[in-house]
Amino acid sequence: MTGDGRLERLNGMLRRRGFLLPAFEIHGGAKGLYDFGPVGGRMRSRVNQRWLDHWLQLGNVVELSCPTVTPYGVLEASGHVGEFSDFMTECTTCGEASRADTLLEGHHANPDALKRDELQALLTAVNPTCPSCNDRAWTTITAQNLMFNTTIGAGDSGRAGFLRPETAQGMFTSFNALHRHFRERLPFGAMQVGKGYRNEIAPRQGMIRLREFNMAELEYFIDPEAELTDDLTPWDGRPMHLLSDMEEPAVMTLFEACKKELIRHPTVARFMGITHDFLVDVGIDPARIRFRQHEQDEMAHYAMDCWDAEIQGSYGWVECVGIAHRGCYDLESHEKATGKTLRARREFDEPRTTVIDGWTINGSTVGPTFKGLAGQVKTAVEALPKDTSFPCKITLGNDEVVEIGQEHVKPNQQTIKETGEWYIPHVIEPAFGIDRIIWHVIDHAYHETEKNGEHYTLMRLASCIAPVDYAVFPLFEKDGMGDLAWNLHQQLCGKPGIVSMYDASGSIGRRYARADEIGTPQCLTVDHQTLEDGTVTVRNRDTGEQVRIHPDTLLA
RNA sequence: GCGAGCGUAGUGUAGUGGUUAUCACCGGGCGUUGCCAACGCCUGAACCCGGGUUCGAGUCCCGGCGCUCGCACCA
Known part of the structure; x- marks a missing residue:
């Protein structure tokens, strides 16, 4: 600082x-x-x-x-609703607002990760003391979101x-x-x-x-x-x-x-x-x-x-x-939230073949026997080795044990050829x-110096981002110099991507100073010689050097 | 969000309850000047907002908004 x-x-x-x-x-x-x-x-x-x-x-x-404007679900899927909210609660005795998760540190491994309801339940159960007044009287927690809320659409149909x-x-x-x-x-x-x-x-x-x-x-x-x-x-x-x-x-x-x-x-x-x-x-x-x-x-x-x-x-x-x-x-988060596929395909150098030689279910018997569990039975059966003998007991994904008989299964032999695979890109x-970059560009370009014993400020901005490319001055607004300068200014502004600034007020030195302060790289001055041969002086912001050129070289 | 300090022309400021709010730079106009914030004349522009105290408020009090700093917060 x-x-x-x-x-x-x-x-x-x-x-x-x-x-x-x-x-x-x-x-x-x-x-x-x-x-x-x-x-x-x-x-x-x-x-x-x-x-x-x-x-x-x-x-x-x-x-x-x-x-x-972004629908709630998009930012819920991305994790922002969870990560960008703080749940606040207020002490009804002293009015101090606190983050609920901070109050509950030590009562849960990671209170910051809790959902609103869970956090409320934990707050009610623990009922911690207020760090400010030591009382224990908390309001219902409210989400303090760092995102701007809005409603898309009007009234009850709003989203x-x-x-x-x-x-x-x-x-x-x-x-x-x-x-x-x-x-x-x-x-x-x-x-x-x-x-x-x-x-x-x-x-x-x-x-x-x-x-x-x-x-x-x-x-x-x-x-x-x-x-x-x-x-x-x-x-x-x-x-x-x-x-x-x-x-x-x-x-x-x-x-x-x-x-x-x-x-x-x-x-x-x-x-x-x-x-x-x-x-x-x-x-x-x-x-x-x-x-x-x-x-x-x-x-x-x-x-x-x-x-x-x-x-x-x-x-x-x-x-x-x-x-x-x-x-x-x-991409994975949005896939999970929407059920849509957000993937790219990667082709294998050589097609991969997978030989399956094991068991699968006989749908006509497993269905009636196991009803709702049939799906889990299928998964479990297909994981069994080929040398399994039936009947046998197997453990399902939900830890339930069921007995599978010969009539429930049939051999599963197939060769699957895959030429590539789908994956989620990184x-x-x-x-x-x-804004922060612009701020620092300005901060680094801003120079305070002295000129003839007076304070002088100029911005040494890169010409590619300077707000004004050329400042055009008539030395005086008389003898036609004003018109010539204004014409040049307009021609420059007609060039795509070029901004010129016309300034005829105050002394020429004052106008240079004004141009320097906003970082104008070059000033063009129309003077008496311009009336004779059409050339203007070009003055460089950083060196103050002047050369005479014909403006056509800038307008080409 | 809490605490402290602050808020006067475009910018920076003076102003400790009492005429028409100070000064400088700044902006605009005219004149002058042959290229680096020149000069002369004229001119423009402000008490953050709202309430209160008082005969009278830029000044004192309360609230809001904003700014700065500290704490907290912060991809």
Whole structure:
């Protein structure tokens, strides 16, 4: 943290110049909600686009856009309803609210995992003392959900739902469409930039903890048994700062980290490299990036391994990207909840033949004899060795013992040929907090210097994400310079992807200063010479150097 | 959610119950100026919201909202 007021001055500038502003401020504001203003809005969309372009380079990923309004069942299946709720109870004597599971620690191995009814029953049975006033008078527990509740549809026909806490689930539920799109060939990925919502109990620290935030996620589906071909050589020359859960902080290449099994999957390592490239590309200082591995107990409910990219800024080290190996958790969960198949097929090198030579049931006798148990009898009989002699007693799956006679069984001999198998793909997920990244881009780009003995601030933003590409100034708005400058400005704005800003107010120095403050890489000034030969001066933000060019070279 | 502190123009601020709320930067207009926050004149803009105490509240009290910090929480 900087104690010299830099953060305050930076925040003031961001508000003044229209990067970031508290949302709905004239109504008193709303915690954890921010506007990207007239300058920040453009920057946000450029970072989003840059992110998409960056991952599209993989060549086997597509972009999706799924709804933010999500039915209850989807997030119940994904585990969010369970994991994202805290059950609260209030002491009727002193009014102190407590988490029910916290009160019951020591009375159950893992109270956090209990369902609402179970937790209520345990609370009633134990009736713990209030940590605040030592009384024992608790209200009925209520679910305090970190997801925003909503109702899809009106009145009694309305269906419970939530605003999504991550973009991922829509991509999992679309798996079959993706699988078809990619001609049923893995690996492939789906990605999405969009809003996510978490009803944080206490949003803090500006852009770091938001209730509505911009996220960008890629779900990359892989065959867990396929040979791994991830190439880590592009990062051989760039050792990364790694904090693993095993060892002391280390600086080593991704290749080395994989070899030492600090990083447990090479695709995770490759995505760490790609993530690093992205962060540097949009202007994060590489010296202030590190990767930290999650401890086993802090891992999300779905993850097998997880590395956060952390960026150092005014709030210390902040996790801005999570790269998680989610295993088959998500697809399997949605399969279980829906009964639908979310699988890919893996062909065997050689067809596999299985020879079955044993017993099966004679349906016409087992059915009438065992009635409802017939299914379990079938399973048990088919597990019997071929040399079994009947009658014999067998134990069913429910521990019941039944006697099977010769009349209940018949020989089962068949050869089954399988050319492949269906499996649940595994998922590697890089998940980016775009707001946090934008915050750190700004934080790292913001420079306070002195110019002619006065304070001077400028943003050294990467030109690929700068909110304004060119600022166009007439030296004076007279002798036709104003018209020429305005024309140039309009022509520049006509170029796809280019934003120009026209500014004719104040002295030329003041206009340069304004452009520098929002990180405009180049300023074009129309002056008297422009009237003669059409050239303009181009002034570089970081060096202040000026060269004369003909604007056609920019408009080509 | 608990506790403490805070909330005045776009930004940063002054203001300890009493005229028309201070100052600077800032924004806009005009003039001047031949390229780095120049100058002159003019001008714009605020007491977070609601209630109370008081003859009178930016100032004191209560509640709400927001901000900061600590605790708690946190993929």
